[in-house]
Amino acid sequence: MFTVNNIIITFFAAGMVGVTMITVYLSMQSNKVQNIMKQNKNVVPLLLHKSTQHKFNAIHTKLPNVPSIHQEKLSLTLEELVYNFRNETICIRKYNQGLDYVMMKLNEHC
Missing domain, CATH: 1.20.5 (Single alpha-helices involved in coiled-coils or other helix-helix interfaces)
Structure with a gap:
């Protein structure tokens, strides 16, 4: 069969x-x-978004402790970064790099 x-x-x-x-x-x-x-x-990658939020908050808490000469310059740099990011002139990666720069300058002057 x-x-x-x-x-x-x-x-x-x-x-x-x-x-x-x-x-x-x-x-x-x-x-x-x-x-x-x-x-x-x-x-936007979630970890990158959280990282930028954390850096921004850290900068905001450290900024009042910086001597006034440097504080004004760093405040203007931070405001420009935030303005450009909110108006989508720069991407989140450039915004994150800018926050890194501001954080580095804050650590130099504190």
Whole structure:
């Protein structure tokens, strides 16, 4: 009833169906990943956002303790950074670098 040829053809057909199902599944998963990546393209990384908030708060608490000569200059630099970031003139990475610079100058003068 079952010959070797029939068994081989049955396994071959089952293998082809399995490979086709795996290929379709991987294609669907790839499309889902592509859609998620498109949606998240302009989203600010959470850790970078938290880092800038933390730096801004640290600068705000240290700024009143700086001698007045340096305090005015650093305050203007900080205000300019915040203004440019809120008006989307600079990206969050440039804003973070600016905050790093202000923090470095604050640590020099304290």
